[in-house]
Each structure stands twice: as C-alpha cells, then as structure tokens.
Amino acid sequence: MDLGAERASDTQAAIAAERVSAMILSGELRSGDRLNIRDLVKQTGIGATPLREGISRLIARGLVNALDHRGFRVTETSPADLEDIMRARLPLESEALRLSIERGDDVWEAHVVSTLHRLVNFMNWAPQDPREAAFGFDAVHKGFHTALISACGSQRMLAFLDVLYDQGFRYRHLMLTHGDPRRHLQGAQRIEEHKQLGELAIRRKPKQAIDALRHHLLTFSDDVFKDNAEARSQD
Amino acid sequence: MDLGAERASDTQAAIAAERVSAMILSGELRSGDRLNIRDLVKQTGIGATPLREGISRLIARGLVNALDHRGFRVTETSPADLEDIMRARLPLESEALRLSIERGDDVWEAHVVSTLHRLVNFMNWAPQDPREAAFGFDAVHKGFHTALISACGSQRMLAFLDVLYDQGFRYRHLMLTHGDPRRHLQGAQRIEEHKQLGELAIRRKPKQAIDALRHHLLTFSDDVFKDNAEARSQD
DNA sequence: AAAGCAGCTTTTGTCGATAAAAATTCTGTT
DNA sequence: AACAGAATTTTTATCGACAAAAGCTGCTTT
Numbered sequence A, B: 001m002d003l004g005a006e007r008a009s010d011t012q013a014a015i016a017a018e019r020v021s022a023m024i025l026s027g028e029l030r031s032g033d034r035l036n037i038r039d040l041v042k043q044t045g046i047g048a049t050p051l052r053e054g055i056s057r058l059i060a061r062g063l064v065n066a067l068d069h070r071g072f073r074v075t076e077t078s079p080a081d082l083e084d085i086m087r088a089r090l091p092l093e094s095e096a097l098r099l100s101i102e103r104g105d106d107v108w109e110a111h112v113v114s115t116l117h118r119l120v121n122f123m124n125w126a127p128q129d130p131r132e133a134a135f136g137f138d139a140v141h142k143g144f145h146t147a148l149i150s151a152c153g154s155q156r157m158l159a160f161l162d163v164l165y166d167q168g169f170r171y172r173h174l175m176l177t178h179g180d181p182r183r184h185l186q187g188a189q190r191i192e193e194h195k196q197l198g199e200l201a202i203r204r205k206p207k208q209a210i211d212a213l214r215h216h217l218l219t220f221s222d223d224v225f226k227d228n229a230e231a232r233s234q235d
Numbered sequence C: 001a002a003a004g005c006a007g008c009t010t011t012t013g014t015c016g017a018t019a020a021a022a023a024t025t026c027t028g029t030t
Numbered sequence D: 001a002a003c004a005g006a007a008t009t010t011t012t013a014t015c016g017a018c019a020a021a022a023g024c025t026g027c028t029t030t
Helices: A012-025 A037-044 A048-059 A079-103 A106-124 A130-149 A155-176 A181-185 A188-202 A206-225 A229-233 B012-025 B037-044 B048-059 B079-103 B106-124 B130-149 B155-176 B181-185 B188-202 B206-225 B229-233
Strands: A064-067 A071-074 B064-067 B071-074
Touching: A012 A037, A012 A048, A012 A155, A037 A048, A048 A064, A048 B048, A079 A130, A079 A155, A079 A188, A079 A206, A079 B079, A079 B155, A106 A130, A106 A188, A130 A155, A130 A181, A130 A188, A155 A181, A155 B079, A155 B155, A188 A206, B012 B037, B012 B048, B012 B155, B037 B048, B048 B064, B079 B130, B079 B155, B079 B188, B079 B206, B106 B130, B106 B188, B130 B155, B130 B181, B130 B188, B155 B181, B188 B206
Parallel strands: none
Antiparallel strands: A064 A071, B064 B071
C-alpha cells in the first residue's frame, strides 16, 4: 500500500484512498466510526467526489463498509476478527512461502537476509514514541515477511497477503500504542522467531519454515489481547 | 456477487458496480478494453459520478485497473493468469474445505447434497444457448462450491474465494461460448469429479476430498485453453 | 411516561458544468 | 517522407449546487 508515497501525478481520488487508509490503519479513525464526508473534506482539502471515490476503493480491502444511504464506516475490529485474519493468512502465506523456498534464487536469499537484519535491528533499537515505533516497525516487519514470499511467483497471493497484512496492522498499532512499545518488540522470543523463520527459509527447509510461520501467526493474537484489557474495551 | 439482484434501495453507485461487473464477467466488455465513461453513461443511464464510484469498487476485486488520468480498463486475461487464479484458490479452498468438513453439521450436509443435485442436473440438461448455459452453470456451480466451504467459519476465506471465483468466471464464460456448451459440461468425468468431491466431503474424508479438489482445480485450466486456439487469440 | 407523528436539520448521493490532462490532428521544417 | 512541435479534440477528473434520504427534536395523544 506504500503509505505516504503521494506523487504529484496521482489523482485526488488516489490520494484520498491513501490518506483515509492511513487514518484508519493508524487508529486516527477508530473501529466503527462513521466517515463524515464534510469533515473529511475540511480535514484533507480534497473534494467530496474524489473522496467518495477513494473511500470506495478501500471497501474491498476490508477497511471500510458502505451502507446504502447511510454512508461509509470503518470496519469494526474484534479479537475474533484478528483471529480470522491470521487463519486466512496461514494457508496462503504457507503456500507462498513453500513456493518461494522452492523457486527463490540467490538474489531472493540476499533480500531475505537484508530485510531480516533491518528488522532485528529495529526491534533492538526501537524508538520509545509509540506512533513512531508502530509505523517504523510496520515498515521493516512487512518488508521481511514480503521478502520471504516474494519469489512465490503468484501475483494474487502477494496481493491478498498485502491486504491481510494491512488489516493486521490495525491490531499491531493497537498493541504498540498501549504501554511501552519496546516491551512488546524486545521480547527475546519474538526476535528469535523471526531469525529462525528467515534462516529456515534460506536453508530451504520448507516444512520447518512453515511450522515456524504457523507458530508466529497463531501466537500473535494472544500478544495483542493478552494483558491488554483496555485495548479490548476500546475497540 | 449476486448478479442481477438490484433492489430499489440500492444507490446508483452500487447498481453501477453490479452492472459493470456483469458486463465484464459476461465478456461484453473484453480484456483490456477501456471503460469509456461517456459511453457507459449513455448505455446505463447512470450518472458519471456514481459510475466512477461503482467502478472504483471493482478495482480490488481484480476486474478493473485504474491508471492515473488515463481512466479505467478491464483487467487483462491470459492463460498464465488463469493458472494464477487456480494456484491461489488451491491453498485457500483446501483449508476452507478442511475446516468445513471438521465443523459442518447436518444442515451443512443437506446443503451440499442439494446443491450437488442441482449441479449434476444442470450439467446433464444444459441449454444449448451458450449465454444461458454460462450464466446458469455459474449459478449452480458456484452454489455447490460455496456450499462445500460454507461451514468453514472464516468470513475472509469466503470473501477471497468469492473474488477468485468471479475472476474465474470470465474464463468459464470464454470456454462455454466457444462451441457447444454441452460438450464441455457433459464430459462424464467432469460430472463424476463433482459427485466424488461432494461425497468425500459428506463422509468426512478431508484428505481425499482435498485431493479431489486439487485435481478439479488444476485440470480446469487445460479445459479452457486445450483445444481452443481461438479462445487464446481472443483474449 | 411512552409512543407516534410532523416538521426541521443534517448528511448522503447525484447531477451538470468546468478545469485539467492526455490523445489526436495538423502544420511547417528539414 | 519523417519528424517535432503547436493547436485541436477528446476524455478524464473535479467542483459546486441540489435533490433525496435518514436522523433528530419536540409536540401531541393516550
């Protein structure tokens, strides 16, 4: 989704889609909120027509719902929904990883190594500002997971996983803005998980890599909602 | 996607999305065609603003591309693309089927049986008019596959598979409008495949059912492009 | 006090006109 | 004849005004 990459050539509608998307992912617009067009026009300076068009593009990404004659609203989050994201990611990302391991060349390997390095670095040196931490982490974390599956050869799998990743970002952000972000990121086993995953991929151990991925995905939900009773109630 | 189900309460934009979607799926708008707004306004009687909004909603469904300042065009089809659809469907639909078999109750079983019955019936008694055959087949075929996975419990898997199914429909339609549709539908092994798939699901044989599904998905691409050199060139 | 209804306000959704960009045609030069 | 560049046409994208629907408010009735 390339957050914040607005070129001058982009149309207003495309800019609107990115802006509203960013507002939702970052939590500025909260779960269930109505998208008041007039307010958004004021806030963004974009006209109502391109705004509506941009928002319409987010519907199929699962960030927004449209109710006839009742406008748009931000798709609601819930623990069950987060589980659903991970359940859907699992078979898709497993297969993409398998294909990637099978087909990836040495350029792919180098890509995995370098993105893993950046991720580990970030987790060790994360900034204390939650907002900065969330967006920074998102960039390097998504970079690593995308690198892992980048050699799978299926445009659609990559596209779907991109959607699922962005949907998950709403929850990651929720987690990182509650309490000290470094507490979440520096949990030793979380860093270790990523290292293992990357190494198993490069050593072409598909089954073990997929197992590591499964564990990684299925424990994330706990991480978000575990000791965060507040987070749950603020949905 | 509920083709042709336009309620009076729907907004113009929603109607536009369905109309344009139907035009693409049916082949009325062909692969790579530009979507000329003015022409569409004339054809459909819908205003330009809601038309654009409706078309925007199809972007993430993979039916349409938007190029900045160069309008919309119909996503291109190709043999490689059809393979990609099936490759993405495979892991998702396999997992959904597995979950469904695990969790489905007797209502689910009855649903599978009844949709299978309708599908087999249709294949044996298919109309000779290609257009009628394509849309009719789509309805019962999608009904059966959706029934199979309906108990999986994951909204997202169902939504993604719905998208993939619709994307595939463009190719099924291509196939059925070349030559006698009944030739394609009455191939004995094609009917048998569906029967087996349904039966294995109901008898709760997840592994065998998934194998049958894999075979079903992977041979479809051949069916479309096999002896249809014309079809290929008309993309 | 609760329910129902009329009138008002707010908000959404749509239209027609216009600005902006791209595509096309035309023209003059080498 | 081929090409570059200007002028024209076409098409896309956007704005501002308006119609239509939904949501509110407060009054009346029981």
